[in-house]
Amino acid sequence: MTTTLMDMGTTSDKDADFxxxxxxRQPALYRTAxxxxxxxxxxxxxxxxxxxxxxxxxxxxxxxxxxxxxxxxVIVNEHNSLWRRAWxxxxxxxxxxxxxxxxxxxxxGRGGALWSYVQTLPPRQRSVVVLRYYEELTEAExxxxxxxxxxxxxxxTSRALAGLRARAPRSLDPHESSPPRDRRRxxxxxxxxxEVRDALHRRVDPLRRAPLTVTDVRRRARRVxxxxxxxxxxxxxxxxxxxxxxxxxxxxxxxxxxxxxxTPHSPxxxxxxxxxxxxxxxxxxxxxxxxxxxxxxxxxxxxxxxxPESYDQITPYLDGWVAVTNDEGALTVQVLDADFRVVDGDGxxxxxxxxxxxxxxxxxxxxxGTRWYVVDRDVAGSREERRTAMPRSAxxxxxxxxxxxxxxxxxVTRTEPGDGTLRTLLADGATVREVPGLLAARTASPATGxxxxxxxxxxxxxxxxxxxxxxxxxEVEWRTCDxxxxxxxxxxxxxxxxxxxxxxNGSPTMAILNAGTGDTVVDLELAGPxxxxxxxxxxxxxxxxxxxATLVSGADQYVVRVRLDGSVERVEVELGDADPSxxxxxxxxx
Numbered sequence: 001m002t003t004t005l006m007d008m009g010t011t012s013d014k015d016a017d018f019x020x021x022x023x024x025r026q027p028a029l030y031r032t033a034x035x036x037x038x039x040x041x042x043x044x045x046x047x048x049x050x051x052x053x054x055x056x057x058x059x060x061x062x063x064x065x066x067x068x069x070x071x072x073x074v075i076v077n078e079h080n081s082l083w084r085r086a087w088x089x090x091x092x093x094x095x096x097x098x099x100x101x102x103x104x105x106x107x108x109g110r111g112g113a114l115w116s117y118v119q120t121l122p123p124r125q126r127s128v129v130v131l132r133y134y135e136e137l138t139e140a141e142x143x144x145x146x147x148x149x150x151x152x153x154x155x156x157t158s159r160a161l162a163g164l165r166a167r168a169p170r171s172l173d174p175h176e177s178s179p180p181r182d183r184r185r186x187x188x189x190x191x192x193x194x195e196v197r198d199a200l201h202r203r204v205d206p207l208r209r210a211p212l213t214v215t216d217v218r219r220r221a222r223r224v225x226x227x228x229x230x231x232x233x234x235x236x237x238x239x240x241x242x243x244x245x246x247x248x249x250x251x252x253x254x255x256x257x258x259x260x261x262x263t264p265h266s267p268x269x270x271x272x273x274x275x276x277x278x279x280x281x282x283x284x285x286x287x288x289x290x291x292x293x294x295x296x297x298x299x300x301x302x303x304x305x306x307x308p309e310s311y312d313q314i315t316p317y318l319d320g321w322v323a324v325t326n327d328e329g330a331l332t333v334q335v336l337d338a339d340f341r342v343v344d345g346d347g348x349x350x351x352x353x354x355x356x357x358x359x360x361x362x363x364x365x366x367x368x369g370t371r372w373y374v375v376d377r378d379v380a381g382s383r384e385e386r387r388t389a390m391p392r393s394a395x396x397x398x399x400x401x402x403x404x405x406x407x408x409x410x411x412v413t414r415t416e417p418g419d420g421t422l423r424t425l426l427a428d429g430a431t432v433r434e435v436p437g438l439l440a441a442r443t444a445s446p447a448t449g450x451x452x453x454x455x456x457x458x459x460x461x462x463x464x465x466x467x468x469x470x471x472x473x474x475e476v477e478w479r480t481c482d483x484x485x486x487x488x489x490x491x492x493x494x495x496x497x498x499x500x501x502x503x504x505n506g507s508p509t510m511a512i513l514n515a516g517t518g519d520t521v522v523d524l525e526l527a528g529p530x531x532x533x534x535x536x537x538x539x540x541x542x543x544x545x546x547x548x549a550t551l552v553s554g555a556d557q558y559v560v561r562v563r564l565d566g567s568v569e570r571v572e573v574e575l576g577d578a579d580p581s582x583x584x585x586x587x588x589x590x
Contacts, residue, residue, distance in 0.1 A: 014058055014059065015214065017058070018054075018055055018058055018214065018217075019214045021064075021067060022051060022212070022214060022217065025067070025068060025071075026047070026051075026212060027207065028068075029047060029050070029068070029071055029072070029075070030043060030044075030047050030207065031134075031204035031205075031207050032072060032075060032130060032134065032135065033046040033047045033050075033075050033079075034203075034204055034207065035118075035130045035134055035200055035203065035204060036075065036076065036079045036126060036127060036130055037079060038119050044212065046075050046078050046079055047075065047212060048212055048216060048217060048220045049074070049078055049220065050071045050074040050075045050078065051071070051212065051217045051220070052217050052218075052220035052221040053074055053221075054067070054070060054071055054074070055217055055218065055221045056221050057070075069145055072131070072135070072145060073145050073146075073147075076127045076131075076145065076146060079123060079127070114164065114195055114196060114198075114199035115199045115200070115202075115203050117163075117164050118164070118196070118199065118200070120163075120471070121160050121163065121164075121475075122468075122471070122475040124146075124156055125156050125157075125159055125160035125163070125475065126160070127146060128142060128146070128153055128156045128157050128160060129157070129160050129196060129200075130200065131145060131146075132153075132157060133193060133196045133197045133200060134197070134200040134201065134204075139153045139154060139157075159475065161192055161193070161196075163475075164192060164196065165192055272523040272524075272525060273522060273523070273524050273525070273562070273566045273568055274525045274526075275524065275525070275526055275560065275568045276526075277526070277551050277558035277560055277570055278556075278558075280560060280568055280569060280570040281568075281569050281570065282569065282570055282571075282572055283561050283569030283570065283571055284301070284302070284571070285299065285300065285301040285302045285303075285571060285572065285573075286299060286300060286301070286542070286548055286559060286571050286573070286587075287300070287301065287542035287543070287546075287548070288300070288540040288541070288542055288548055288587050289314075289316060289587065290548075290550075290559065290573060290587055291307070291311070291314060291587070292573075296308075296309065296310040296311070298314070299573055305340075307340060308340050309325065311323040311324060311325060312324045312325060313353050315353050315354070315355055315362070316355070316359070317355050317359050317360070317361075317362055317379050317380060319337065319338065319379070319380050320335070320336050320337040320338045320340075320343065320379075321335075321336040321337075321338075321340060322334070322335050322336065322353060322355075322362045322364075322379060323336055324353055324364075333353070333364055333366070333375075335362075335377075335379050344379075344383070352364050352365055352400040352401030352402065352412070353401065354401050354402065354403045354404060354410065355404070356404045356407050356446070357404060357406075357407060357446040357447070358407060359380070360378060360379070360380040360381065360407075361376055361377065361378055361379065361380075361404075361407065361408075362376075362377055362379050363375060363376045363377070363401050363404065363410040364401050365390075365399045365400060365401050365412060367399075370392070371389055371390055371391075371392050372389075372390040372398075372399040372414075373387045373388060373389055373390065374387070374388040374390070374399070374401065374410055374412055374427040374432070375387055376388070376408070376410055376427075376429055386429035386430075387429075388410075388427035388428070388429055388430065388431070388432050389432075390412075390414065390425070390432060391432070398414070398415040399412050399413070399414045399415075399425075400412060400413050402424075402441040402442065402443065402444055402451075402453075403441075403443060403444030403445075403446070403451075404444065404446045405426070405444045405445065405446055405449050405450075405451065405469045405470065406446055406449065406470075407446070408428055408429060409426055409427070409428045409469070409470075410426070410427050410428075411424060411425070411426055411435065411441050411444045411451050411469055412424070412425050412426075412427060412441075413425075413440045413441050413453070422439040422440040422454065423439070423440075424438040424439070424440060424441040424451065424453060426469055435451060435467060435469050436467075437455070437465065437467040437475065437476055438451065438453040438454065438455065438465060438467055439453065439454040439455065440453050440454045441453035442454070442464070442484070442485055442486055443485060443486055443487050443488050443495065444469065444488065445488035445489075445492035445495075445515070446492075447488075447490065447491050447492030447493075448488075448492035448515070449468055449469050449470040450466050450467070450468055450469065450477065450488070450492065450515065451466070451467055451468075451469040452464055452465070452466045452485035452486075452488070452495060453465070453485070455476065455479055463479055463480060463481040464479060464480055464481075464483060464484050464485040464497070465477075465478070465479040465480075466478055466479070466485070466495075466515070466518070477516075478517060478518040479518070480497065480513070480518055481500060482497075482499065482500055483497025483498060483499055483500060483511055483513065484497060484498045484500060485497050485513070486498055486539060487539050487540070487541065487547075488515060488541075489515070489541050489544045489547075490541055490543065490544045491544040492515055493514070493515055493516070493544065494512050494513065494514060494515050494521060494544070494564070495512075495513050495515045496510065496511070496512055496513075496539050496541075496547055497510070497511050497512075497513050498510055498536060499511065509523065509524060509525050509526065510524045510526075510536050510539070510549060510562075511523045511524065512524075512547060512562070512564065521564060522562060522563075522564060522566055524549075524562055524568070526551065536549055536550070536551055537550050537551070538550040538587050539587075540587035542561070545563055545564050546561060546562070546563050546564075547561070547562045547563075548560070548561055548562075548571065548587065549562065550587075557573075558570055558571075559571040559573050
């Protein structure tokens, strides 16, 4: 008979030992949880989960001296896991701490300000800061606890301190009525580390409460144990779902029980797919409007529509189209109805054209002769227009709209006059701020708030990186020097990357990457005809599972459909009477 937690008594030696440890160590571990979580309720939840898991594993941990490290590891992992599942930082409350006789009554305003800045750090940076400067762990101990390399600990620490230092010079200056100890030294690397230590200890040293009891922990342990059983059952069910088709193949038809095997949303890694576009199977028409600029026409599904003129760019919105016309270099924006009739026009020079997630707003940038503006217009209803002015400069910079990261925030790339420096900015209709961490944005995801583009680094300027546009830290989520990231899927789960290098056959390649981790899901290698190297010119997502790409090979052009499961089709496209080698095919919206 198997004994479970449900069967255990409350007077066992295990309970006595565990209770003694919990009573002695709860206050210190609670302070660590609070520094990570930022509020008392979340800290209690993290600590209760950690103690519950420790209770279930108590008999398997022989080294009682390792218990603190074991609990800290669970607390940190739980905190980081919660953040990853939410995809964005939670707003933390700054609860008032209970008064204590041991509280350091001196406060020049520096500790509170630094603590508020520590709360804005990304989870891993915050974990490293807490472990290094509050727990006083070495770099090696921190790396071991977090399961990362010492080099990563060093880089995360450096980034965290850089982010704090950027905000420190003005806001952390002491008041004029400073006490005798010297608080006016420059904010050097060493002094900032001391300030961080000071701020963390001031925040939590007064904490003396021990809110959890062994009964609380045992109750949570039952829930953890129950979840583990459910997860184990789900794993068995998934294994059976995979095994059923094998049984059908080996033993013939099996009796159905009304339960269909589950289909995963998308595979983690499909692998490398090699395609010769000439011999690929034929699929249906493009689900994303494709524009033939030479013979101007628009192709979608099985329908081909003649365009009244050749547009430099055209993109669909809820009730029609928005187009950019090019009259001998003069670019203008036109709002069109479903039949391409002009509804509204704007005669200012414009760059970029992007549509909000709901299709109701369109954004672009325009220059009035003295400064650039980000224009965000309601094209489906009120025609309300919001204009965000870019900073003035002595010379005209170039500003291009990249994409929405929400229904009201637009990411743009600005090329500074003079030295050509690139910057990524976020405009919300009233204000504009820099998105640190990127040189030039290439694609934005309104589903997740993430932006991908060239990384801001002297040594890695050709690499791409992903940052959270809604945060202000410039923390890089992940980066790649193998691909240039160009297009997010509608759900933000995947991103297309063009290979930075040619393959062994001298052909460019394309990959679909996991947008959260950078792992390759599908790696598409193209087998080009002998007379010319295959080139990838345009991509667009049909849906969150399927990418369309236009390929150029010598005198031929092709459109292919690539799915997350690795399947590839050629899309039949009517090119009219134009020479295929001269037909520029672009996706509406690109």
